[in-house]
Amino acid sequence: VQLVESGGGSVQVGGSLRLSCVASGFSFADAAIGWFRQAPGKEREGVSCITPTGDAFYADSVKGRFVISTDMEKNTVHLQMHSLKPEDAANYHCAITSKRLAGTDRYALRVFTTYMNAWGAGTLVTVSS
Numbered sequence: 001v002q003l004v005e006s007g008g009g010s011v012q013v014g015g016s017l018r019l020s021c022v023a024s025g026f027s028f029a030d031a032a033i034g035w036f037r038q039a040p041g042k043e044r045e046g047v048s049c050i051t052p053t054g055d056a057f058y059a060d061s062v063k064g065r066f067v068i069s070t071d072m073e074k075n076t077v078h079l080q081m082h083s084l085k086p087e088d089a090a091n092y093h094c095a096i097t098s099k100r101l102a103g104t105d106r107y108a109l110r111v112f113t114t115y116m117n118a119w120g121a122g123t124l125v126t127v128s129s
Helices: 105-114
Strands: 002-008 007-014 017-024 032-040 046-052 056-058 066-071 075-081 090-097 123-128
Touching: 002 032, 002 090, 002 123, 017 090, 017 123, 032 066, 032 075, 032 105, 046 075, 046 090, 046 105, 056 066, 056 105, 090 105
Parallel strands: 007 123
Antiparallel strands: 002 017, 017 075, 032 046, 032 090, 046 056, 066 075, 090 123
């Protein structure tokens, strides 16, 4: 399994970025895919994930601002981020899990980040005021 992220960069507060992750070595039909982030000195945080059937889950901190989507023809998952805040600055990693995700957003993201089968090196997002 290989996951390669791109799209990170430096934006001002209120700006937007679109992250992409090209995945290979597994089927989107067999695993949920999503994003977690980690800032220096902080714990890893699940941001968003999406199941093979299209159910999407979001962290409370990004609901209404971030949208996850998949392009199965290109084996790619995107994270569209709007209204970026300084606290969104982090290294964003793409990851997969073979666990079934359901329930509340918070529960699904906890399962996602606890049982990740693979993840990429990440793409850095910085937000300046």
